[in-house]
Amino acid sequence: MNKNIKIGVIGAGIQGVSNALFLQKKGFEVTIFDRDIPGSHVASYGNAGHFSPYASVPLNRPDVLGDIPAMLMSSSGPLALKWNYVPKMIPWFLKFIMNSTTKKMMHTAKNMHQILDLALPAYDELFDEIDLEGLVENKGILYIWNDQDLKSRELEIKIRDELGVEQQLVNKAEIHDLEPHIKNFYHAGVFYPYARHARNPKKILLKLFDLFLKKGGKFNKLNIKDINFDNEKPLFKTENQSFIFDKAVIACGAFSKKLTDNLDEKIPLDTERGYHVHFKNCDHLLSRPVIFSNRGFGITPMEQGLRVVGTVEFGGLNNPLSKSRIKNLINNAKYMLGDLPEHEDEWLGFRPSLPDFLPVMGPSKNYKNIFYCFGHHHLGWTLGPISGKIVSGMIANENTNLDLKPYSSLRFS
Secondary structure, three states: OOOOOEEEEEOOOHHHHHHHHHHHHOOOEEEEEEOOOOOOOOHHHHOOOEEOOOOOOOOOOHHHHHHHHHHHHOOOOOEEEOHHHHHHHHHHHHHHHHOOOHHHHHHHHHHHHHHHOOHHHHHHHHHOOOOOOOOEEOOOEEEEEOHHHHHHHHHHHHHHHHHOOOOEEEOHHHHHHHOOOOOOOOOEEEEEOOOEEEOOHHHHHHHHHHHHHHOOOEEEEOOOOEEEEEOOEEEEEOOOOEEEOOEEEEOOHHHHHHHHHHOOOOOOOEEEEEEEEEEOOOHHHOOOOEEEHHHOEEEEEEOOEEEEEEEEEEOOOOOOOOHHHHHHHHHHHHHHHOOOOOOEEEEEEEEEEOOOOOOEEEEOOOOOOEEEEEOOHHHHHHHHHHHHHHHHHHHOOOOOOOOOHHHOHHHHO
């Protein structure tokens, strides 16, 4: 039914590639555009590698709002600002504050849970078609904290219990049994046994991208600067070329805002800058990802060694990498595990975030043949396939049996 209907997808990260694959399953002819080759040093390359179907509790919470000043003042804390970007962030922060009530927090949590609950089955639909070669491990994910942070942890645990999330509270002895190499600084933790992690997110993305090409998909390494229209059909504009499609998906993460602004839709998308470093040949020290909640960082055992990830830095797309954030990760890793070798691969990536911490998925307010799929903040990797499945279903006019109104861009009108 959808044969010969041409879809253009902007973005070759996990969101774009997942959209393309599920569109192919529905018979569409798909072309992906990106200014970089898939697997370049962007979010789908440098993320924590977590498949986190439990992570429904958002950052827009009353308790987090009260902790922000202390986080900003702490040199080892999870939050930082590029002060030259503060004026641009003020409208976003004001909307974030408005969305940090208990009612708004629960609205986000329930609607994140709705899609997170479907995240792993959607991945499995795609994984069934590729050879994973041991690139995904099913060993769960462990969160630990010290007693100073117990109150906020209890709130997260309570909300997840209410949503029916499977979780196991663990004491010091149980944490030691799970991860004996962690230094004894923790008070307690919570274990999500069904969560997974990627041994190499880039390799997984490239395998999915290769599957897309094998199924007849096309890729153009071009930067889409604008979208015009020809009889309501999207017309992609590059520096000196044009490409026309029947429908289009904007799925280029934090870089989506320029395109949506040009479509006269003022979506308050901004970026949380995240960092990683690697400690080579140390992956034997951990069996699974471990997140130290108090300091907002985690360590994932990967092929490249231990990947230390974390921090939230508000500073936009153009500010340079912050050496202080890199130092913060190194110090935190040594705080957790003791002596480590010289680090490698200092990386900065951009998490696309909206002030209510729900993604945007669905048609444009102004153009019926343009669809959005971005704003997944810390959960872009986890939510790639399920987002692609949902948006492709919308394009095919299928009934998804989900309440999709909370993800619509209309909520910002």
